[in-house]
Amino acid sequence: MTTHSPAPVSGPAFARTSTRLYVLGGNPLDGNNGPPLSQFYSLDLTSPWNTTTPAWTELASGPAQAIFPAAFSQDQTKMIVFHLTAAPNASRYDINTNAWTRSSAILPGSDFQGIGAVTDTNTGVVYMTAGYTTRLRDSLDVYKFSADSATKTYMPGPDIVLPARAYYGNVWSKYRKSILYFGGYNILSQPIVGGNIVTELVTATQTWNTLTTSGPAPPMRADHCMTTNEDGTMMVVFGGRPTDPGQNGQNLPYLGDVYILNTITLTWTQGNPGEPRIYAACTVSNSQLIVWGGTDSNNLVAPAKALVYNLTSASWISSFTPKTTVSETATDDSHVNAGAIAGGVVASVAVICACVLFYVFRRRRHARTLVRTTSDNEDSNDNQPKPAASPKTREDDELQRLRVQLQNQQEQLDLQRRLLALQQQQQHLQTPLQQSHVSTPSQQPQLYHDPSSGYQQPIYYSLAPMTSQAYSGESDLNQSYIGSNPQALVNHLTPMPTPPIGLTSLSTPATVVATKPTVTAVPASKPILAPLGMRHDSNYWEERPPGNPHAIITP
Template structure:
């Protein structure tokens, strides 16, 4: 869905957030079921969602293999987005999706699971050689380099790199003082800096990453770096959504789970958050936006013009979110 107002700098009018959220069990368009812990990706003018948990009763949920796309280039009503049903895939939770530069192939990585989706033929096939060399990559974030088409997957100890052209993996060690054993961070490609950026997550599933910094991997030099911006710095979080403005000059963090109390380092003690933060790279400064109407973890999101489009996720262990008409200025 295209914005109705022009994009301006972060210091003036910021992003218009379109929250496609509600506490309901179904959606009207194409009968998509509200989902949480689903995979998602923007590929060209479409947003794709795959799998996750759907709610079957107010207290029960089940895994789904549903796959849908949403056309972001045409206007549509927020209370009835035109989801298109695609070929379903093996039911899975927290699959991580990545699209090749052609926007014609999507890869999905999960727990002992890898597959590829052909957009043109609407078909899924198993990915060979399957999972990367590092045994445990569940919860890692695959990111594609749009220049080379290589897929980068930062694990606990290695940066695993997959070549779709040669159907093979390579890897290199990650400096433990820069990116130590990160689990369930979020990340993305910054086109302005030609680098991969990560924020948040846990150490070994038990401890929050208490340092609120952005970790950067510059593809050309293969160097790791830590960015420590000033401003209204976000605290530790995981299972959030991370996106970049289309020009790469702004990083957006939305939702996720955060410690129940400030300074708490125990990962199990957490709650969903409605917070949104924006990092302006020109000034190296964080700014906190107005909280969303509802706290959400595991949301999907993507930026279209000056809008952040987000769908799904959950506000508690028993409530999965879906569609609602809400416009939210930061």
């Protein structure tokens, strides 16, 4: 396979896959004269290119023919072309092997021109209206890739539906699940004067309809190019030969206008005209109409330059832009700051966690609680095959997993808070003993206090000094204060300031004073405690329901 461009031709066969437009044969001489070519190329629709240098790839040469139809299989691996001069009048191309083989389909009417072929992407069946299995243009031919054979069914009379049976345009609308027809000549290859006829074939029911459209409709024409976008919501008509004669009966110039039919509302919209063409190849990709080849208004073969029309901006442009994918937008920028990336990741995780918590909260408010109702006496169904989990069950399982993770994280946080509180309490208990050995005071550090808790900072008192008197078996309170002035007891119990946390020099021990010991007592003010039954050994408390201490409280 090579990448140079094909020679300009008129009347090539063309069909496309999701990623490429395939173009075969065509006439290289003016006025569609001379022997057709066998060149076969594909145009890349996944990479950008300029209209003067489209991204062509040369493939294995195929049948030499012009003004003939092509269609792809449902899996887009095989293409078939009809209206060949040599029997059996059809040939197949395999993308995987890049090779052509003769088809075994029998088509007696293959000498007719102007027949279209379109694939029903739902079934993979190829339909040829007024096709090749008879010589009367009255059959609807059906070709199947799997059997490599064509069969026929008879069409309704041309006076009922589809008066145009030659050189028409036909496309498959994925949205409507039907084939749409527009333009062409009648069964005797004569012009259809006046009117604007859009015909629909619903393949699933084999029913024909004439659609009623609105908006500025295109005049009837033949030899035009017609295609649809990827989802089948619009049908595009470009160029062609007017079938209505001029005022004096003369042939009118070729057309280069653009008309778009919205297949949802059946409304026509007229675009901006471009260069006139007949017998051109065309397709729509990423809301861009691509036109190549054909015969221009001077009855000359069009140049090799492609035409691209932006359907969104209604303008002819000089380059093609494919659809953007995730892999195409990813860049390898070595100058990206790692901190910025980490910050973005952390922010994204935070947002995701917030969304998950909100979703869990909403689900808990509206979800019903599932209760196991099977008793111990009932037979176990563990050995029975379990039905596949429904989407709701999978969703509940995922939510339960998230709840367990959140509970585990909460338990770890609670454990860390408790350990920190225990360390602080241990430091508070050791501080009075350390203070007796401290020679110089230090500044009292600020301890964390949770304003939402009932915890108050403890008050510390000095140790009672040693006495030289013999122990009498009774406390000082019993000997000196019982029955005496109560105010003296209050005045005697003077609290010491809170000692500092941390060690200083221990070189100079404290002097032991042999005086009467100072008795300490609890302060007169009573601290505010948490409600009874809800107290914990940490410096905070929170409401928990009875039972499981880790249960999530439902608002």
